[in-house]
Amino acid sequence: MMKATWALGALAAVTLMSGTATAQTKLTWGHVYEVTEPFHTESVWAADEIKKRTDGRYEIAVFPASQLGKEADLNQGLTLGTVDIIISGSSFASREYAPIGVTYYPYIFRNPEHLLAYTKSDVFRKLAAGYEEESGHHIAAVTYYGTRHTTANKDIKTCADLQGVKMRVPDVPAYLAMPRACGANTAPIAFAEVYLALQNGTVEAQENPLTTIEAKKFDEVQKTIALTGHIVDHLNTVISQSRWASLSDEDKQIFTDVMLEAAERATKIVQEREAKLVQTFKDKGLNVVEVDKADFEKNVKEKSPLETYGYNQADYDAIRAVQ
Template sequence: MFGRTTLLIAAALGLTLGTSAAEAQIKLKWAHVYETSEPFHTESVWAAQEFAKRTNNKYQIEVFPASQLGKETDINQGLSLGSVDIIISGSSFAARAYPPIGVTYYPFIFRDADHLLAYTKSDTYKELAKGYEDKTGHHIVATTYYGARHVTSNKPIKACADMKGLKMRVPDVPAYLAMPRSCGANTTPIAFAEVYLALQNGTVEAQENPLTTIEAKKFYEVQKHIVLTAHIVDHLNTIVAKGTWDKWSAEDRATFVAVAQEAAARATKQIQTREAELVGLFKEKGLTVSEVDKKDFIDAVAKGVTFEQFGYRKADYDKIVAIK
């Protein structure tokens, strides 16, 4: 009898301990606007699982892709509202809270992907990330290369002037609008998830995004021309909300930073590899892929846009341009 009672008590204790352990697991939400096929999602899922593994399953992170928790503006606001814990988002959206960090979206500031990646290792990057954190409390832990942004259109574009009057979808962010508006395009802010339909039904005639996004979102199905403007060399930050970051121990913070940076490096490599392949693939699908005289576009931007109107600092621009 005694033995049976002991076993029952032990079983009850085991159940209680097991329940407590399950309740103790911390659940977090990680949001972004990208498709499940894209490296930004697949590497986020890997990072979430790896973080759980390296912290003995202390954390359970669920990744919400494809605008499931809202548009990019929404998830950025969610960091402060407490509706999300981690996001992947561009510095152009971070600039709404801290304008200087948006200087990296000033058209043609970066020569190429290598220049951008060199910037992410620079003191200027650290200073701008700290400025954003000082303003918001949110912590940038990693940066991923998103791709060089190019224009797609249903009419050929050989020069900046060819964009005059063009109905073009551009994210509702000042830096994204700079080049199209300098060239006279009629810009329209349409939610990322709705761009394909807008192109298909003629609400807009053009849009701009990296080649990998043009592939993932299938914009090539509803556009005839890809114009390699590379007007913005884009990137995404992995950002942890202040409320979440403040609760993590120094050890957990270091673990997540390591995981996030590894995921960012892996996604970056995948994007670079795919970009190199896509020009040929788009041509095979019957699209016209053309180069342009970038100086023509650069001159138009210089005439039409000032640093001050965006809240950028010329000193930051000069430092970034000088990075080798």
């Protein structure tokens, strides 16, 4: 009788182990950032943490550096089912739901703290819900990417100083708003080719966060960094419609909690790096210039009004009111 009981127990244990193994779900998480950047390291942390908190029921493989395709491919992959989770900018989300692109409109955010307050606001929930209704996909968290500034080989203190300057800008409507309002001649050169384009004079200026300026060594081929601070940039962690629908309420909460924590961790790293870079660039001999932001903002509002991009004034006003 004891042998029979032991055999039944052993069989039950084997069955349980087999059931646990077959219950594990493998997910893919893709993005375009390098393995050294916090958007990758903290995604890997999140994948491990989700595995722990779900007792191994989810195994998430994180693919960096466009291994699963460029950002447009990743967004399409959410719908095609080739990727479960991505990190992507609101400029891509706005292709599905235009109003969410207002978060890239120049000078809408005062600083990173304002952006982070927005992510906890009613207007964020409204815009995220609009995107989810239109695309089916769920925005789980927002990470601060960096504040975009302008580099050039001349002093830039006012909007008029960009008049006629050949400037590389990503081919994204909201990114183009400030340079075009100031009269720059914009060129959508591929990111990988920007250094060479600056070096050989194909373009005379570009705009990116300080962390990107350092990482891509643009400071080697530009003399001036103008602290235009025109866009407080951010990235969304997005879960595909099919994957989000498949999660239990308990697992949805685990995924959300972990992704929010990962976003906070990455944001802190970016902020700490940015805080040191102004002095770093000055020490390298670059001319770091404080600009007349009020002048830039005035020109943007007059010459690149937000309605022309399909954004809503009410959303802009609600975001600006967030404290």
